[in-house]
Amino acid sequence: MGWIGRKFDNLGSAVAGAGGGMGLSQAPAFTQAYLQRLGGHLDEARRTLQLVEQGVLVPELTAAEREQAAVGFADRVAELEATYASIADASPLMQPILMMRHGDSEIARRAWEAFTPAVPIDAPSLIWTGIGVVAALLVYELFKSPAAVVKRRRRRHTG
Template identity: 35%
Template sequence: MTLRTIALAGGLAGAAGLSQFPEFSQQYTQRLGGAVDELQRVVTRFDADAAATGLDRAGALTDLSTGGAFGAQRAATMRETVARYERLSADLAALERAGPFTRARLAGHLRDPEIAARAWEAYRPAVPATFEGAVFGGTGFVLGWLAAGALLRLLRRMTGLGRKRSERVI
């Protein structure tokens, strides 16, 4: 009886947790879109400034890095900004093409710690009222039930609890 109760609690915890994935991934994607838009503005302005002086991006970065310590630091920062823009743009493109179930397979694209932290700060759990929320909730319930049951069975084997006295190893 206790095993079933704990397994049920594990199932409910899994359902509650996993049912939140579709909404969290949507909020992450929205924040990711905002970050990509802002980074695109920065990169576009840099490219326009470079073009105005007759340089491409690579040439402008090289020119900037030869302008002393500040210029070298600014060039390194701009390289990081461009790389982040390209990485986040690729993540956004993958997530925007994906539906809620495919997004679970693409969870690796929810990898920017800054954006994830900001999405988590603003996120408020809610009862899933969508089909995908119900599917994720059901899947979480089954996984939580199985995990709690497996853990309890393992603990029983290791400790010998639940065995009759005649079955216990001395």
């Protein structure tokens, strides 16, 4: 690889690392946006459950039907509470991983639509930035390695 090739390699490495770092630096901020939206869903589910139990929502239901509907809403409240607690109670460094593992994809999609990137200045964001830089550099090296192997083999056969 000549001088120009090495410079482009360095540039590609820097761009990949910066992109990965910038991307993953947003993980804590997006997780907070997700938790806010999840909290709103939880509040609304609790309110709906209460209104169903009181007979205010869908008043034409019989007592047995109301009880059955309340069970369904209570299940949703319990599901949302468990998801919220599993993410919110974790360390800030682990929250993005737990959000990906336990999060609701529809809520996450809606959070993403409204998400505005944040400037990472707290420790978890800086750690995620570092992880993103390292991960992107590893991916970059993996993609360029096969081309380097092929080029070396060509040199051996023609040299």
